[in-house]
Amino acid sequence: MTRIAFIGGGNMARSLIGGLLKTGIAASTVSVAEPRADARQELGREFGVACYADSRSAVADADVVVLAVKPQVMPALRNELQDVFKQRRPMLISIAAGVRIDQLERWFGSLLPIVRCMPNTPALIGAGATGLCANGRVSQPQRAQAQHILDAVGLTRWIDDEAQMDTVTALSGSGPAYFFALVEALEDAAVAQGMPRETARALAAQTCLGAGRMLAESGEAPAELRRRVTSPNGTTQAALESFAADGLPRIVSRAVAAATRRGEALAAALDDAS
Numbered sequence: 290m291t292r293i294a295f296i297g298g299g300n301m302a303r304s305l306i307g308g309l310l311k312t313g314i315a316a317s318t319v320s321v322a323e324p325r326a327d328a329r330q331e332l333g334r335e336f337g338v339a340c341y342a343d344s345r346s347a348v349a350d351a352d353v354v355v356l357a358v359k360p361q362v363m364p365a366l367r368n369e370l371q372d373v374f375k376q377r378r379p380m381l382i383s384i385a386a387g388v389r390i391d392q393l394e395r396w397f398g399s400l401l402p403i404v405r406c407m408p409n410t411p412a413l414i415g416a417g418a419t420g421l422c423a424n425g426r427v428s429q430p431q432r433a434q435a436q437h438i439l440d441a442v443g444l445t446r447w448i449d450d451e452a453q454m455d456t457v458t459a460l461s462g463s464g465p466a467y468f469f470a471l472v473e474a475l476e477d478a479a480v481a482q483g484m485p486r487e488t489a490r491a492l493a494a495q496t497c498l499g500a501g502r503m504l505a506e507s508g509e510a511p512a513e514l515r516r517r518v519t520s521p522n523g524t525t526q527a528a529l530e531s532f533a534a535d536g537l538p539r540i541v542s543r544a545v546a547a548a549t550r551r552g553e554a555l556a557a558a559l560d561d562a563s
Contacts, residue, residue: 290318291434294351294379296344296366298323298332301384302357304413306336308441322347344369348379353434356383356393360559363388367396374398380431382438384408386458387555390424390451402426404435407454407462408442417443418464420457422450455556459548467544472497 293309295302298321306319316337322344323329329340341347348354348370358366363385374381380402383393393403404427408419419439423432432447439445448454472493479489504511519525 290315291352292318292320292350293353293355293438294348295319295321295355295357296347296370297321297357297362298325298328298340299357300413301408302355303332303335304415304417304442305355305357305438306332306338308412308415309438310336312437312441320347320351345373348373348377351377351379353438354379354381355438356381356385358385360385360388360555363392363396363559371397374401378402380404380427380435382406382435386462387455387552388559389454389556390422392556392559394424400426402428402431404432405451405454406435406439406445407457408439409461409463410465412442415442418461419443419445420448420454420461421445422448422454455549455552456545458552459545463548467541468497 293314295306302321306321309319310316317339319336319338321329321332321338321340322342323332323340324342326342329342332338333340339347344366354374356363356366363383374397378398378401381393381397382404384406386407388405390403390405393405394401397403402424404421404423406419406421408417411417412419417439419442421435421439423435427435436445436447448457472490475493475496476486476489479493480486500514503509503514507514515529519529
């Protein structure tokens with residue numbers, strides 16, 4: 290049986306553990322390293338997994354190690370785990386935003402199979418979107434294994450060119466915040482027209498949920514779905530023309546590009562720190 294260790298017991302790790310257990314993975318095959326005693330107790334109580342204060346104990350017999358920590362923690366883990374990984378050579382799965390595969394190889398060992406992935410916060414409710422890429426040492430069975438772990442919290446897509454992972458971060462990783470910002474704006478706009486805020490929020494949220502489901506489940510292109518909603522000279526056309534006049538496509542393009550550049554800069558900063 291494959292043994293999986295999580296370094297870090299935060300929200301994303303909890304979501305992955307919960308999702309995996311629902312797929313039939315035995316709790317006895319999962320271990321977690323979490324420095325906070327209260328978090329360890331909660332993880333053990335909720336999931337029945339083995340929890341440790343130190344990372345070395347958690348990964349001692351692991352076949353897969355999920356690095357579920359913040360990017361700035363990665364260099365510190367090197368000193369603690371590098372020798373353990375050289376002996377056992379588990380597959381590493383990193384969910385740390387902006388951390389490149391070559392950095393992970395330099396810190397933990399160039400002979401390790403490594404998968405870099407970028408899940409987003411809707412994974413917390415099993416509706417995540419995750420991009421994955423791998424180095425050349427990841428076998429096909431290991432790719433399937435990594436995908437199974439991330440499939441437990443939503444949709445997954447493999448990215449062939451790691452350079453595109455910063456775009457994944459800017460698109461789906463940061464994307465939920467763009468969505469929430471749009472709902473905020475819709476809510477405020479309706480309130481400005483005299484609608485009670487609670488009603489405006491409920492209608493905006495449900496409208497976005499329904500539109501998202503239509504897009505995900507219909508298989509239709511968003512442009513086609515947009516055309517079906519837009520009657521000639523109707524209210525939707527008036528709103529879309531206003532969006533176009535204010536340069537919405539350009540605004541979105543510049544925002545995604547800015548987030549992509551920031552992801553690249555964060556990775557470069559880790560090089561400087563290490």
